[in-house]
Structures are given as structure tokens and as C-alpha cells.
Amino acid sequence: MPSPLCLDDPAFRFExxxxxxSSQHQDPWKLPYDVPKLSVPLPVSGRESLIGHxxxxxxxxxxxxxxxxxxxxxxxxxxxxxxLTERPYSPPAPSAILASAHKSQPLPSxxxxxxxxxxxSQFDLESNKPIVSHGSKSSLVLPLQQYNSAxxxxxxxxxxxxxxxxxxGSVRLNHPNQVQGEAMPIWPHESHGNLICSAPVQSxxxxxxxxxxISQTQEMGIALGSVLPNSLSGIPPSHVTYKTYDNSLxxxxxxxxxLPPGPPPPSVQIGPASTNTGSNVSSSxxxxxxxLLSSLMQKxxxxxxxxxxxxxxxxxxxxxxxxxxxxxSAINALYTDLPRQCxxxxxxxxxxxxxxxxxxxHVTKNRISKNRKQKPSRKWFVSAKEWLSGAExxxxxxxxxxxxxxxxxxxxxxxxLAVPADENQNVCALCAEPFEDFYSDETEExxxxxxxxxxxxxxxxxxxxxxxxxxxVHAKCRSESTKGYEEA
Amino acid sequence: xxxxxxxxPSTRQFKLDKESExxxxxxxxxxxxxxxxxxxxxxxxxxxxxxxWLSIPPRLKFAIFTWNGATIEVDGNSEVYVADETPMxxxxxxxxxxxxxxxRARGAPSDDLDSSQxxxxxVVGPTDSGKSSLCRMLLSWACKQAWKPTFVDLDIGQGSIxxxxxxxxxxxxxxxxxxxxxxxxxxxxxxxxxxxxSVNAELYKVLVKELSxxxxxxxxxxxxxxxxxxxxNTMGWVEGxxxxxxxxxxxxxxxxxxxxxxxxxxWSMLKDVLKSKPNVDVVKLHKSGGVVxxxxxxxxxxxxxxxxxxxxxxxxxxxxxxxxxxFSDIMVYRIGGGPQAPRxxxxxxxxxxxxxxxxxxxxxxxxxxxxxxxxxxxKEPDQIISSNVAGFIYITxxxxxxxxxxxxxxxxxxxxxxxxxxxxxxxxxx
Numbered sequence: 038m039p040s041p042l043c044l045d046d047p048a049f050r051f052e053x054x055x056x057x058x059s060s061q062h063q064d065p066w067k068l069p070y071d072v073p074k075l076s077v078p079l080p081v082s083g084r085e086s087l088i089g090h091x092x093x094x095x096x097x098x099x100x101x102x103x104x105x106x107x108x109x110x111x112x113x114x115x116x117x118x119x120x121l122t123e124r125p126y127s128p129p130a131p132s133a134i135l136a137s138a139h140k141s142q143p144l145p146s147x148x149x150x151x152x153x154x155x156x157x158s159q160f161d162l163e164s165n166k167p168i169v170s171h172g173s174k175s176s177l178v179l180p181l182q183q184y185n186s187a188x189x190x191x192x193x194x195x196x197x198x199x200x201x202x203x204x205x206g207s208v209r210l211n212h213p214n215q216v217q218g219e220a221m222p223i224w225p226h227e228s229h230g231n232l233i234c235s236a237p238v239q240s241x242x243x244x245x246x247x248x249x250x251i252s253q254t255q256e257m258g259i260a261l262g263s264v265l266p267n268s269l270s271g272i273p274p275s276h277v278t279y280k281t282y283d284n285s286l287x288x289x290x291x292x293x294x295x296l297p298p299g300p301p302p303p304s305v306q307i308g309p310a311s312t313n314t315g316s317n318v319s320s321s322x323x324x325x326x327x328x329l330l331s332s333l334m335q336k337x338x339x340x341x342x343x344x345x346x347x348x349x350x351x352x353x354x355x356x357x358x359x360x361x362x363x364x365x366s367a368i369n370a371l372y373t374d375l376p377r378q379c380x381x382x383x384x385x386x387x388x389x390x391x392x393x394x395x396x397x398x399h400v401t402k403n404r405i406s407k408n409r410k411q412k413p414s415r416k417w418f419v420s421a422k423e424w425l426s427g428a429e430x431x432x433x434x435x436x437x438x439x440x441x442x443x444x445x446x447x448x449x450x451x452x453x454l455a456v457p458a459d460e461n462q463n464v465c466a467l468c469a470e471p472f473e474d475f476y477s478d479e480t481e482e483x484x485x486x487x488x489x490x491x492x493x494x495x496x497x498x499x500x501x502x503x504x505x506x507x508x509x510v511h512a513k514c515r516s517e518s519t520k521g522y523e524e525a
Numbered sequence: 526x527x528x529x530x531x532x533x534p535s536t537r538q539f540k541l542d543k544e545s546e547x548x549x550x551x552x553x554x555x556x557x558x559x560x561x562x563x564x565x566x567x568x569x570x571x572x573x574x575x576x577x578w579l580s581i582p583p584r585l586k587f588a589i590f591t592w593n594g595a596t597i598e599v600d601g602n603s604e605v606y607v608a609d610e611t612p613m614x615x616x617x618x619x620x621x622x623x624x625x626x627x628x629r630a631r632g633a634p635s636d637d638l639d640s641s642q643x644x645x646x647x648v649v650g651p652t653d654s655g656k657s658s659l660c661r662m663l664l665s666w667a668c669k670q671a672w673k674p675t676f677v678d679l680d681i682g683q684g685s686i687x688x689x690x691x692x693x694x695x696x697x698x699x700x701x702x703x704x705x706x707x708x709x710x711x712x713x714x715x716x717x718x719x720x721x722x723s724v725n726a727e728l729y730k731v732l733v734k735e736l737s738x739x740x741x742x743x744x745x746x747x748x749x750x751x752x753x754x755x756x757x758n759t760m761g762w763v764e765g766x767x768x769x770x771x772x773x774x775x776x777x778x779x780x781x782x783x784x785x786x787x788x789x790x791x792w793s794m795l796k797d798v799l800k801s802k803p804n805v806d807v808v809k810l811h812k813s814g815g816v817v818x819x820x821x822x823x824x825x826x827x828x829x830x831x832x833x834x835x836x837x838x839x840x841x842x843x844x845x846x847x848x849x850x851x852f853s854d855i856m857v858y859r860i861g862g863g864p865q866a867p868r869x870x871x872x873x874x875x876x877x878x879x880x881x882x883x884x885x886x887x888x889x890x891x892x893x894x895x896x897x898x899x900x901x902x903x904k905e906p907d908q909i910i911s912s913n914v915a916g917f918i919y920i921t922x923x924x925x926x927x928x929x930x931x932x933x934x935x936x937x938x939x940x941x942x943x944x945x946x947x948x949x950x951x952x953x954x955x
């Protein structure tokens with residue numbers, strides 16, 4: 038159930054507007070800063086409904102699992118969500134981090150060196166350690182409490198709704214009293230699933246963002262999403278981790294109940310985790326975290342593996358064992374590293390220009406097929422000589438599709454030009470006629486049709502401040518007023 | 526599986542967990558529609574757009590895979606099931622390694638033809654091990670990352686470039702559409718004329734050699750294409766002569782990555798024979814459980830529909846043209862074969878030797894009816910064997926008395942050449 042706030046794959050919806058918090062383009066860094074604007078209240082109605090809330094300022098949009106019938110769950114599906122509730126030093130803008138459990142994160146250099154051990158399925162953590170563990174096959178470890186499924190069912194919706202408030206409570210509670218070892222509020226909320234709670238931990242130390250590598254099976258080494266917020270953004274003193282077992286729920290794009298607005302903007306991390314990949318540990322202050330880690334390691338339950346920050350951890354040599362391991366960077370390279378997506382065909386692009394060229398290609402292709410009075414015919418293949426010369430120019434003017442001989446070289450029509458609607462200017466600065474506005478699925482905002490910025494007629498506005506772009510004008514007005522308006 | 530408001534009866538929703546896939550076999554009666562409701566998913570490496578319905582023609586088999594979870598809606602009659610064990614992680618890791626090697630090649634000085642050569646990947650394995658699907662993924666993933674690899678299809682039985690009986694290559698620059706398949710705008714095609722290599726293994730080798738020569742020229746002149754390298758699909762025949770032909774192909778194309786699907790024995794044999802070449806990686810991969818075994822009948826049907834698709838398009842979106850010409854307007858040749866001298870007619874001790882690449886001029890008669898002929902780009906008959914083809918015609922009628930041939934061509938107008946090649950490729954237009 039797609040909601041306007043499509044959190045299910047923020048990669049292509051948000052990413053271009055999101056400052057990347059690390060040099061590595063990773064899931065967790067998708068921070069929809071415009072979340073407040075996009076989040077839309079969704080009706081909250083018991084089971085099978087999405088829960089969405091509008092969060093006034095410090096919104097924490099994150100996907101909740103709708104309460105679903107438990108029989109609709111796949112047993113081995115798992116998703117966990119976690120979010121950090123408070124980050125005192127974080128920038129005022131609320132941020133959400135979508136994290137996938139498998140990730141290779143750049144780690145701070147002060148990570149604890151850890152040796153790798155497999156995390157066997159039973160977690161048995163000391164009860165008041167802040168930890169999160171789960172795995173559908175594993176019995177979970179609840180530091181604080183565990184609800185049996187009946188309980189969970191009962192409290193499903195209620196808890197979900199109440200959660201935010203409790204949550205916020207914990208946010209506010211974020212004071213020195215919450216020290217390691219103290220029982221923390223836990224939010225059991227999960228439609229089906231074992232849940233994970235992690236107690237908020239407070240600390241003034243640096244963040245430690247090791248990746249926990251916990252795996253229950255040897256199929257995957259799982260880097261647990263210990264997501265470290267950019268160190269500049271401060272240390273989350275507390276966090277709560279939610280875990281759910283139904284991955285698909287996440288896909289439904291459910292918003293979490295709102296956190297009450299409060300000074301420190303919360304940040305949320307949401308991440309899917311697969312069952313066999315184990316669990317997730319969210320970042321926490323160093324002392325608490327390291328205490329946790331060491332206790333886990335003492336028990337031989339986890340190992341931390343330092344993930345390299347290399348873009349290509351798979352390397353360029355074939356290694357039979359490494360081939361079986363999911364390398365998040367290999368997948369990100371095909372998804373989140375290509376933040377722009379054609380909503381028509383699904384292709385992804387690294388930048389605006391590539392995306393624009395592609396859309397031109399669609400337009401041309403559509404126009405040709407529309408103008409065609411009869412079915413086209415397949416052409417003869419080219420001769421070897423032509424093929425060789427054609428292959429050499431490939432990439433310059435080679436157009437896919439049945440286009441080569443019918444390429445329409447037409448100027449981009451004015452109607453394809455558009456700039457975001459500006460409430461401070463609703464008429465053309467040149468002709469004073471009002472703009473026609475429309476909602477763009479691509480940019481997900483209202484746009485002025487056929488309009489350009491006076492100082493950026495070619496549409497390349499990236500890196501330019503709004504004030505540098507000049508007033509908005511009709512493209513045709515500008516081309517009339519300047520002798521040689523040319524296409525970019 | 527349904528959730529939310531009651532969907533129309535024919536639609537079903539499937540929630541896919543991370544790293545699982547929805548395997549679909551479209552029923553024979555009509556197209557199936559699928560769409561991505563949430564999450565991200567891909568079909569053989571080509572990502573699905575959010576929410577747009579895709580219409581998939583009857584009988585197509587494919588899998589919708591998700592790396593991080595997705596909800597898929599399916600509308601129509603089909604066999605569908607969810608599988609969570611796939612070899613996709615190892616496949617994408619192979620891609621990542623290839624990507625790294627392409628980047629390394631691109632960074633090398635372009636006048637150094639060795640270090641600036643990207644990976645030449647050859648995918649081998651028995652029939653129905655998922656070779657062409659793996660090729661598709663490797664190509665689509667490469668295209669997503671802006672490479673323009675060259676796809677080479679040496680599978681004369683079930684190849685995916687043009688029609689059966691051919692070996693061919695084409696640059697690929699966009700993820701491969703699940704419906705449209707390998708784009709056919711720019712292939713270079715050589716016509717073998719049979720669907721099994723045993724008919725004329727020597728000819729097969731000659732054509733492989735010709736194709737590789739053309740590609741070498743292309744790579745020499747195009748650094749971008751050289752860095753992106755090749756993905757080579759092969760025949761499923763891996764025993765005896767088939768194995769010998771595989772080795773020949775690996776050698777001829779200078780493949781440096783050999784991906785062996787689904788057969789331990791083949792892997793260890795190749796590993797052993799290629800250990801003298803330290804720069805060649807022989808990598809064993811699991812086949813996907815989604816690969817469907819196709820029997821002889823299914824294969825024949827697939828070949829038949831590949832020919833139909835050549836003329837009519839996969840969704841009947843192309844219009845071929847019928848033409849009539851005189852016998853004297855064309856010359857039809859067969860390569861090799863021909864009547865072999867019987868042993869009894871030879872001197873004692875001599876073996877019958879038929880030059881497998883000998884060109885034989887074929888009399889035009891009703892034997893040509895329903896055969897698929899290739900139109901050669903050769904200027905002279907003796908160049909036929911070394912020339913690529915312009916395409917194919919299908920003989921629909923032979924009028925002996927009036928010496929007229931009626932044929933179906935992909936497009937109107939004259940044939941690009943009067944030199945035609947005939948093999949054993951037949952088609953019955955249904």
C-alpha cells in the first residue's frame with residue numbers, strides 16, 4: 038500500500054535530496070529531510086491497516102508493521118526496525134535512516150578489533166544489556182521482557198499506537214539516570230514477532246559503530262546494522278530497536294506513530310533484516326556498547342568484523358567462500374548508488390543528466406510509435422563493416438529501439454520543461470501570465486509547466502542556490518526575449 | 526497472501542522476503558500482468574518500475590527477485606510460487622568482481638590492449654542450467670552501472686540473439702527487458718544453419734573464429750567496449766564433441782572468466798585443462814532451482830517461436846513482408862555436407878573426406894519449401910563462409926513452372942544480397 042511517503046524504497050525517492058552522511062553511499066544514509074512535508078497521516082485502524090501519523094516537527098517516519106494476521110507472515114521473513122530516539126547533537130532537521138541489516142559501514146578507526154565467530158541461534162543476553170537480537174529461528178533475547186505471541190497480539194495495535202508516546206518518554210528520559218545496566222523501557226510492539234528491545238543507553242563517549250557480524254547460519258555473514266550516525270551529527274544517547282518478522286510489512290510503507298515534537302529531533306533507523314542474517318544492533322554510546330559487545334564476545338555469541346569502507350569489498354579476484362557472502366556494496370551499486378529512477382521502466386541513473394537523456398529517449402520512442410500508422414518491420418542486420426563502425430560510435434548517437442533510421446530530432450517541447458512551483462511567484466516575470474501548475478510524479482512536487490529559471494534556462498540547477506537562479510519565466514518567453522535560446 | 530482491501534479476484538499479492546523470488550510461468554491463454562507494489566525487485570537483473578503494470582506474454586518463464594524485500598501483485602492466470610533459496614548472491618558477487626575488473630581495464634592505458642581489456646566471461650554448463658538467464662543478469666547489471674558489454678551467443682539451439690542456427694554478438698547498453706529480450710538493433714550474425722553442432726562441427730568452429738575476429742577488431746577500435754568486455758553464452762552440449770567445441774570457444778575468444786553452472790564434473794575438467802592458463806578463472810556456480818527442464822518438444826517449440834518472433838515480433842508488433850522473385854534472382858548455397866563419396870568409390874585405405882566448409886550450389890526446387898534461408902553479406906560466393914548475414918527469409922512457395930519463389934522477409938524492399946545460405950532450419954508458420 039504505497040503511501041505518499043514511500044519509505045519502502047527511499048533510495049530513489051529521497052536520495053537525491055539527501056545529504057549523504059558518509060562518503061559511502063549506503064542505505065543508512067538516506068535521510069529524508071523532507072519527511073515532514075511528505076508524511077501523510079494515514080488512518081489508523083486495527084489490523085491490516087497502515088499506521089501512519091503525521092509528526093509535527095520532529096517526525097520520525099518509519100515503517101511500522103501493520104498488524105497482520107499472523108498466518109500471513111512468512112516464518113522466516115524478518116524485518117527489524119530500529120530507531121534512535123534521540124540525538125542531542127544532531128542537526129535540527131529530523132532524519133530517518135533506512136538501514137539494511139547487511140551493510141558494510143565505514144567504521145570509525147577506533148573500533149574494537151574483533152574476531153569472527155558465528156553467532157549461534159540462541160541468544161542469551163544478560164538481561165539488562167542493551168542489545169537487540171532476533172532472528173526468526175532464534176529465540177529472542179529480550180533484555181527486559183518478552184511477550185508471548187498472545188500478548189503481542191493483544192497489544193498489537195494498542196502498543197503500536199502508544200508506542201510513540203512511550204517512546205518520546207524515553208527520549209525525554211534521556212538523562213544520566215539511564216545508565217548502562219538499568220532496566221530500560223522496552224517497547225514491545227510487533228505484530229508477530231519476537232521483538233527486540235534495546236535499552237537506551239546513555240553515554241557521552243564517542244559513538245562506536247562497529248558492525249556486528251552475527252549470523253545464525255553460515256549462509257551469510259551478516260553485518261549488523263550498527264549504524265553510526267555521522268560522527269558530526271552527534272551521539273544518540275538512547276535508542277530503541279524494533280524488530281519485526283515480516284519483511285513485507287516494511288514494504289507497505291507504514292508510518293510510525295508520531296513522536297511528540299520535542300527539541301532534540303529524533304532520528305530513525307529502519308532496516309530490514311533477513312531472518313538468517315540475524316540481528317541488528319544499533320549504535321550506542323561507546324561505553325555501553327563496548328560493554329555489551331565484550332559480554333557478547335565473551336559468550337562467544339557474536340563477533341565483530343571490521344568492515345572495510347571499500348566500495349568494492351568483493352574485490353576483483355574470485356574466492357569461492359566470498360562469493361557466497363552478501364556484499365552490501367555489490368547490491369547498493371545497483372540500487373542506492375543510482376538514486377534516480379525512471380518511473381516508467383525502472384532504469385536507474387546516477388545523475389540528472391543521464392536521467393534526462395533517458396526520458397528524452399522515452400519521449401522519442403513514444404512519439405514514433407504514436408505517429409506510426411502501421412506496424413514497423415524488423416530491419417536487415419547491418420554488414421560487418423557497418424557494424425564495426427556503428428559499434429565504435431556506440432554510446433554517442435546509438436539509440437536503442439527501432440529508432441536508428443527514424444530518430445526524431447525535435448527540440449524538447451516547452452511543456453517538458455518545468456520548475457518547482459514557487460508560492461512567492463505565480464506569474465511569469467516576463468509576460469506576467471500565470472503559470473500552469475501540475476503535480477510531477479517524478480519530482481513528487483508541484484511544478485510550473487513550461488517554466489524555467491531565468492538564469493538557468495538549460496535546467497541545470499544543481500548546486501545553485503535559489504537566489505542565484507533568478508525569477509521564474511515561461512521558457513517560450515525567455516526564448517523570445519533572447520535571440521538564441523538553445524537546448525542544453 | 527492477500528492483504529488490504531479485497532483485490533479483484535484475479536489479482537494476487539505476494540510478499541517477498543529479502544533474497545527471495547517469485548517464480549512465474551505465464552499460462553498459455555493470455556498475458557500476465559505483474560507489478561511492484563513496494564520494495565525493489567528485478568527480473569534477471571532488470572529492475573521493475575514502481576507500480577507500473579508489466580504485461581508478460583504467454584508461456585514466458587521468469588523470476589522476480591528482490592534483494593531487500595518487495596510486494597508483487599500478479600494479475601492473470603499463471604503458475605506462481607515463492608522460492609527463498611537462490612544463487613543470486615553469488616551471481617551478483619560475480620558481477621561485482623567483473624565490475625571491478627572493468628574499472629581496472631578502463632583505468633589502464635588504452636594502447637595497452639592487454640590491461641585495457643575487460644573481462645571476457647564465458648558461461649558454460651549443461652542444458653537447462655540457467656546459462657542464458659545468468660548471461661542476462663550479468664549484462665543487465667553491467668548496463669545499470671553504465672557499461673556496454675558485448676553479448677556473444679554461441680548457442681545455436683536456444684540462442685537469444687536472432688534465430689536458432691546462428692551465432693551472434695551484440696552490444697548491450699540497457700538492462701534487458703523481460704519481454705523484449707536481447708535488443709536486436711545491432712547484432713552481428715553468422716549463419717550456421719542447423720540446430721545441433723554435430724551436423725558440421727568444423728563449420729561451427731570456423732564461424733566462431735570469424736565472429737571472434739570481428740569482435741577483436743571492434744575491441745581494438747573501441748576502448749569503452751573493450752573495457753566492458755564480453756559475456757558469452759554457450760551450448761548446453763558439454764560432452765564429447767560438445768566439450769571440444771567449448772574448449773575451442775574458450776580459446777578462440779580468449780575468455781578469462783569461465784563460469785561453470787551446475788556441473789561439478791565439467792568444472793573440474795575445465796579447471797584441470799585450463800590450469801596452464803593462470804589468467805583464466807574457472808568459477809563454479811550453482812544453478813538456480815527455478816530453472817525449468819525443457820524436453821525436446823519444448824525446445825522445438827521454443828525454436829519455432831524464436832523464428833516467428835524474428836518476423837512478427839514477440840508480441841506480434843512487427844510486420845514482415847511477402848515477396849515474389851524469380852529463381853534467377855538468387856543463388857542458394859549450402860556449406861559442407863553435400864554428397865559424400867561412398868567409401869567403396871575411394872581408393873583402398875582412403876577415408877571419405879568431405880570438406881566441411883565446401884560451398885555447394887543448391888538447385889532451387891520444392892525441397893526449399895518451408896526452409897529458413899539466410900541472406901549473406903558476401904559479395905562473392907567464396908566469401909559466404911566468412912561473411913555475416915543480413916537476416917533471414919522464409920520460403921512460403923515454390924512455383925516450379927513459372928520459376929517463382931514466394932518468401933517472407935522481415936521488411937519490404939529488395940533483398941540485400943542475392944547470395945543465400947540454406948541449412949536444415951525449417952519452420953512451419955502456424
